[in-house]
Amino acid sequence: xxxxxxxxxxxxxxxxxxxxxxxxxxxxxxxxxxxxxxxxxxxxxxxxxxxxxxxxxxxxxxxxxxxxxxxxxxxxxxxxxxxxxxxxxxxxxxxxxxxxxxxxxxxxxxxxxxxxxxxxxxxxxxxxxxxxxxxxxxxxxxxxxxxxxxxxxxxxxxxxxxxxxxxxxxxxxxxxxxxxxxxxxxxxxxxxxxxxxxxxxxxxxxxxxxxxxxxxxxxxxxxxxxxxxxxxxxxxxxxxxxxxxxxxxxxxxx
Numbered sequence: 001x002x003x004x005x006x007x008x009x010x011x012x013x014x015x016x017x018x019x020x021x022x023x024x025x026x027x028x029x030x031x032x033x034x035x036x037x038x039x040x041x042x043x044x045x046x047x048x049x050x051x052x053x054x055x056x057x058x059x060x061x062x063x064x065x066x067x068x069x070x071x072x073x074x075x076x077x078x079x080x081x082x083x084x085x086x087x088x089x090x091x092x093x094x095x096x097x098x099x100x101x102x103x104x105x106x107x108x109x110x111x112x113x114x115x116x117x118x119x120x121x122x123x124x125x126x127x128x129x130x131x132x133x134x135x136x137x138x139x140x141x142x143x144x145x146x147x148x149x150x151x152x153x154x155x156x157x158x159x160x161x162x163x164x165x166x167x168x169x170x171x172x173x174x175x176x177x178x179x180x181x182x183x184x185x186x187x188x189x190x191x192x193x194x195x196x197x198x199x200x201x202x203x204x205x206x207x208x209x210x211x212x213x214x215x216x217x218x219x220x221x222x223x224x225x226x227x228x229x230x231x232x233x234x235x236x237x238x239x240x241x242x243x244x245x246x247x248x249x250x251x252x253x254x
Contacts, residue, residue: 051128063229065113075170078109079160081193101145124149152195156249177231184228215244
């Protein structure tokens with residue numbers, strides 16, 4: 001028997017009340033926008049904290065590798081791998097990292113202790129660091145390219161100066177090893193495999209205001225939460241006010 005649509009208990013006709021009004025849509029969009037505005041800073045802060053944790057872990061492992069090198073080489077540190085100039089500095093086999101384009105990274109002095117290839121490359125790079133626009137330093141010998149890693153060795157520990165063995169030191173020469181820095185992160189514009197105490201530190205983990213030091217005047221912007229590993233092997237976050245001091249390249253200073 002034929003039935004009309006109206007004979008069914010539930011109408012097949014669309015009820016206009018099932019849709020959203022323009023006002024309701026705007027309210028939902030507004031709520032989503034507020035949630036995004038609240039969550040983005042939280043997520044950004046969590047990402048920054050995660051990056052700092054990875055960075056600190058990286059530098060701790062690199063520091064441990066350098067100390068193992070010392071243990072296997074009668075207490076001598078590896079050299080700090082200042083770029084070769086052809087006159088004052090040259091590439092040494094004992095450079096802690098063979099970072100140059102004309103060398104093999106797996107030949108780095110620390111590679112034996114932490115592994116080579118992508119494992120070593122990832123340890124040498126802070127996840128918060130960027131390498132776009134990095135350029136070679138002026139007046140260096142050709143073929144080396146820019147330094148495409150994040151960490152820098154205190155050059156007083158083992159300067160690769162001519163003639164060999166340059167300015168290498170032994171771990172036993174260093175007083176106050178818990179306060180003398182071995183590796184850190186310098187400001188990107190000055191970045192190199194080596195660091196000295198008049199080089200400002202990285203800003204990628206945050207910035208603060210300096211109280212005044214050998215590099216910065218009081219009130220100037222400085223890096224904070226900068227990763228550093230010290231000669232005794234411990235790693236911590238630091239800043240320019242602590243590291244940018246002549247004390248850091250005086251092995252005898254108590």
